[in-house]
Amino acid sequence: MTTKLGASILTADFSRLGEQAREAIAAGADFIHLDVMDGRFVPHITIGPLVVAALRPIADEAGAPLDVHLMIENPEQHIPDFVEAGADIITIHIEASKNIKNTIQLIRRLNVRPGVTLRPNTPLRAIEEILPEVDLVLIMSVEPGYGGQSYLPSSTEKIAHLRRMLDERGLANVELEVDGGIKAHNIAEVAAAGASVIVVGSAVFNHAASVSDNIAALRRALG
Numbered sequence: 001m002t003t004k005l006g007a008s009i010l011t012a013d014f015s016r017l018g019e020q021a022r023e024a025i026a027a028g029a030d031f032i033h034l035d036v037m038d039g040r041f042v043p044h045i046t047i048g049p050l051v052v053a054a055l056r057p058i059a060d061e062a063g064a065p066l067d068v069h070l071m072i073e074n075p076e077q078h079i080p081d082f083v084e085a086g087a088d089i090i091t092i093h094i095e096a097s098k099n100i101k102n103t104i105q106l107i108r109r110l111n112v113r114p115g116v117t118l119r120p121n122t123p124l125r126a127i128e129e130i131l132p133e134v135d136l137v138l139i140m141s142v143e144p145g146y147g148g149q150s151y152l153p154s155s156t157e158k159i160a161h162l163r164r165m166l167d168e169r170g171l172a173n174v175e176l177e178v179d180g181g182i183k184a185h186n187i188a189e190v191a192a193a194g195a196s197v198i199v200v201g202s203a204v205f206n207h208a209a210s211v212s213d214n215i216a217a218l219r220r221a222l223g
């Protein structure tokens, strides 16, 4: 199974965001991950539908999906705007939605692929019931809210556990995405535990090396 690699733009240079997204896709990123924060579910405010819409033509050029990670309260209120803006995947937090099933169904009705995610301290049993309804489960391997944090070592067992749950329930086609603190030194561990989709932010967009060199190093580490 080939692991998909996504570039999180959270630490990109926003004064030349389009260029940075193009560079990441050209270097081999399979999709662009957008972190939406509302200053309520998490402390900071980041971006909204306008930025999703701005990247839509670039995603179309390259055939790379836009993966939108909503770290916001009452996501149901804003989902139509993100759909309109051109999101391909919308992932919501189990802790943020009052009626997770309705919200997931709303995303699907609007012809977007729904995903569910959970904070590092939220146990997998919280999402057990919703698994058959989603296209993607995102394991947060850092506390949501900031780029550039260190990978929480306990995530590896959580990924492996979710992989077993999906396989046992005949849901192996559900994507298992992991996000937070992933770098060249631990990406192979995350893939081996059972991730099918890996999101990388600060190890792609930083000042240490070019975006293409960074993506090449991550690919090499994946093997």
Ligand code: DX5
Binding pocket: 008, 009, 010, 011, 033, 035, 069, 142, 143, 144, 145, 146, 147, 148, 149, 179, 180, 181, 182, 199, 200, 201, 202, 203
């Ligand atoms: C954290 C975000 C992540 C973050 C990943 O709330 O969901 O997508 O940008 O960045 P790194 O790879 O730097 O941890």
Ligand code: ZN
Binding pocket: 008, 033, 034, 035, 069, 179, 199
């Ligand atoms: Zn994210």
